[in-house]
Amino acid sequence: xxxxxxxxxxxxxxxxxxxxxxxxxxxxxxxxxxxxxxxxxxxxxxxxxxxxxxxxxxxxxxxxxxxxxxxxxxxxxxxxxxxxxxxxxxxxxxxxxxxxxxxx
Numbered sequence: 197x198x199x200x201x202x203x204x205x206x207x208x209x210x211x212x213x214x215x216x217x218x219x220x221x222x223x224x225x226x227x228x229x230x231x232x233x234x235x236x237x238x239x240x241x242x243x244x245x246x247x248x249x250x251x252x253x254x255x256x257x258x259x260x261x262x263x264x265x266x267x268x269x270x271x272x273x274x275x276x277x278x279x280x281x282x283x284x285x286x287x288x289x290x291x292x293x294x295x296x297x298x299x300x
Contacts, residue, residue: 206275213270217283220263224287227256231294241300253294260288 231252236245263284270276 209270209273209275213266213273213275214280217263217267217270217276217280220259220266221283221287224256224259224263224284224291227252227259228287228290228294231256231291232298246300249300250295253291256287257291257295260284260291264288 231249234245234249234252236242261284264281267276267280267284271278271280
């Protein structure tokens with residue numbers, strides 16, 4: 197009987213962690229997408245437009261960091277396999293590129 201409860205808890209932990217990581221990474225990816233696709237209305241990058249793109253990229257980077265910590269907990273607890281580290285890492289890399297190499 198105790199084995200069934202542990203198996204159910206493991207399945208539930210896996211599902212909860214996967215949903216939280218996917219949702220957090222999608223929000224981070226949206227922030228990075230907004231940072232990369234935001235264009236000024238008149239064609240010139242003013243301080244407000246540059247700050248908006250930078251803030252969206254920082255939002256994506258911070259949220260990727262939080263979901264990365266959640267991924268570390270989930271992998272350490274053996275709820276998720278190691279490849280889940282890549283899920284929050286992809287928006288983080290894109291945000292770092294937007295903040296450094298691709299900055300307006």
